[in-house]
Amino acid sequence: MIAPHxxxxxxxxxxxxxxxxxxxxxxFIAWVxxxxxxxxxxxxxxxxxxxxxxxxxxxTFAWLPIEAAVIGDSWQSALDRSTLSAxxxxxxxxxxxLVRLALSLLxxxxxxxxxxxxxxxxxxxxxxxxxxxxxxxNMDEGARGVLHILNxxxxxxxxxxxxxxxxxxxGCLARLRDPAFCTEAKTALRxxxxxxxxxxxxxxxxxxxxxxxxxxxxxxxxxxxxxxLLVAKIALVxxxxxxxxxxxxxxxxxMVTEPDRAIIQIRNGTYAELALGxxxxxxxxxFGILDPA
Amino acid sequence: MKTTTCTLxxxxxxxxxxxxxxxxxxxxxxxxxxxxxxxxxxxxxxxFSEGLEIKLSGATLKGSDGKAVSTxxxxxxPSDDKLMMVPITGQLGAGIYxxxxxxxxxxxxxxxxxxxxxxxx
Numbered sequence: 001m002i003a004p005h006x007x008x009x010x011x012x013x014x015x016x017x018x019x020x021x022x023x024x025x026x027x028f029i030a031w032v033x034x035x036x037x038x039x040x041x042x043x044x045x046x047x048x049x050x051x052x053x054x055x056x057x058x059x060t061f062a063w064l065p066i067e068a069a070v071i072g073d074s075w076q077s078a079l080d081r082s083t084l085s086a087x088x089x090x091x092x093x094x095x096x097x098l099v100r101l102a103l104s105l106l107x108x109x110x111x112x113x114x115x116x117x118x119x120x121x122x123x124x125x126x127x128x129x130x131x132x133x134x135x136x137x138n139m140d141e142g143a144r145g146v147l148h149i150l151n152x153x154x155x156x157x158x159x160x161x162x163x164x165x166x167x168x169x170x171g172c173l174a175r176l177r178d179p180a181f182c183t184e185a186k187t188a189l190r191x192x193x194x195x196x197x198x199x200x201x202x203x204x205x206x207x208x209x210x211x212x213x214x215x216x217x218x219x220x221x222x223x224x225x226x227x228x229l230l231v232a233k234i235a236l237v238x239x240x241x242x243x244x245x246x247x248x249x250x251x252x253x254x255m256v257t258e259p260d261r262a263i264i265q266i267r268n269g270t271y272a273e274l275a276l277g278x279x280x281x282x283x284x285x286x287f288g289i290l291d292p293a
Numbered sequence: 294m295k296t297t298t299c300t301l302x303x304x305x306x307x308x309x310x311x312x313x314x315x316x317x318x319x320x321x322x323x324x325x326x327x328x329x330x331x332x333x334x335x336x337x338x339x340x341f342s343e344g345l346e347i348k349l350s351g352a353t354l355k356g357s358d359g360k361a362v363s364t365x366x367x368x369x370x371p372s373d374d375k376l377m378m379v380p381i382t383g384q385l386g387a388g389i390y391x392x393x394x395x396x397x398x399x400x401x402x403x404x405x406x407x408x409x410x411x412x413x414x
Contacts, residue, residue: 071349071395071403083349090348093401138400139343289402291316 004069004078005289011059011066013285016131018055020281022107023124023157024164025049030117032165032191033172037184038117041171048167049120053111056127057104064088064097096133103127128160129153135288136214148213151206158202162240163277165192165199169270173263193248200241207237214292229287236276236283243273317343317350317375317398319406326408333385333412336378337364343398344374352379352394362390374399387413 002010025045029038042049065078068087077083088094107123137152138145172188175181211219211230219227219234247269254262321340324330337352347369354362365380377396390412395405 067401071397086348091346091397091401092399093346134401136400139398141344291402291404293316293318 001075004066004073004075007066008070008289009286011062012288013282014055014059015063016281016285017278018052018059019124019128019131020160020164021052021167022049022056022111022164023121023128023160024162024166025052025168026117026121026124027161028165028168028172028188028192030121032168032195033188034184037172037175037181037188040175040181041168042117044171045168050111053104053108053124056124057108060097060100060104063100064094067093092138093134096130099133100127100130103130125157125160128156131156136292137210140213144213148210151209151213155203155206155210158199158206162196162199162203163274163280165196166270166274166277170267173267173270176259176263189252193252196244196248200244204237204241207234224291224293226287226290226292229283229290233280233283233287236280240273240276240280243269243276247273316400316402317341317345317396317404319394319396319404319408320375322392322408324410324412326410329411329413331413334381336380337392339377339379339392339394340373341375341377341396341398343396343400345369345377346397346399347377349397350377350395352377352392354379354381354383355391355393356386357389357391385412 025041025048029042029045033041064084064087068080068083069075069078071077071087072080072083088097103123103126107120107127110120110123132149132152135152137149140148169192172185172192175185176189178185215227219230222228222231247266251262251265251269254265318341319339320342323338324334337354339352347367351367352364354364356362362381362385363383365382367377367379370376370378377394388411389409391407391409393405393407395403397403
């Protein structure tokens with residue numbers, strides 16, 4: 001049996017991945033793809049988005065008993081009534097969990113019934129942003145506290161839009177060679193590029209503010225595991241930014257002269273970016289619960 | 294220009310004040326760690342770096358024989374959510390005592406630790 005303090009980051013990783021996938025794919029369908037292409041991508045990514053919604057709900061359910069086990073430092077506390085009721089009724093985390101539970105139930109309902117892409121985007125976006133209600137964003141008081149939570153929510157939404165929408169990009173690229181969708185797919189790529197610049201810039205800017213707010217310094221003290229892993233995350237994000245720039249400014253212009261080769265290169269670049277993004281999520285799930293000092 | 298400088302100065306104060314740390318660290322305690330008190334204290338007071346969730350924070354007190362000294366329910370100071378007070382309801386004779394504390398910070402992170410103090414000479 002794994003220890004509670006190992007199960008907690010795993011549950012966080014499941015939740016973060018699921019919420020970002022549901023949010024990013026919904027965002028691509030609702031805002032980036034023109035209508036017909038959006039419907040086609042929605043149909044082919046239906047399994048992925050339903051799986052993401054289910055995983056978000058399951059990991060939300062699991063979080064409360066795992067947190068109780070971490071607090072009691074044993075799995076017996078996971079179902080201990082007094083710990084669970086104190087956690088739920090008397091802590092800020094418990095209230096945040098109820099918000100998250102309500103949102104993940106609504107998202108699951110929206111995914112099972114026919115709902116508009118906008119409704120799915122709004123619910124998954126709120127679910128992702130609700131992560132800012134717990135954790136290091138809540139360490140401050142007063143105006144600085146509000147600023148910290150808002151900045152963290154914006155960071156989650158911008159970074160989630162960047163990483164999550166990459167999941168829908170291969171489906172869009174494949175349709176560039178399909179005469180029925182070619183025009184719409186080109187429009188989608190143009191919009192993706194503009195929105196992508198904004199999302200990447202916002203994710204990096206809010207990430208810097210978050211670092212400064214949590215640490216009060218630059219992460220240069222490598223005797224702190226938190227700071228070491230934060231630097232590893234920054235390196236992965238730098239890699240993702242580099243791949244995004246190569247995709248946009250080297251491979252996309254190649255589409256005029258060598259479209260077949262360019263599409264494969266953009267697709268591979270997207271997969272590489274997703275792989276680095278998975279590493280970022282794993283790091284965040286782990287060091288987000290460590291002591292920054 | 295002046296406004297920009299002021300804003301920057303204000304922002305840097307807000308961002309780099311360095312007083313806030315996530316996770317509740319024990320900053321001060323009475324009786325003091327490794328200290329000696331002449332008379333048995335009526336309560337333990339522990340001051341942390343962060344606000345606490347009191348329902349899931351607390352401390353136990355043990356004598357050098359390993360026997361637990363009974364304590365009342367921990368409470369927060371009404372004016373300071375970083376100050377936890379644990380009333381001591383059991384008898385405290387002369388000797389060395391160990392305090393084992395656990396804290397759940399408002400931001401949801403747990404910390405724990407121990408320290409000792411001596412009652413008597």
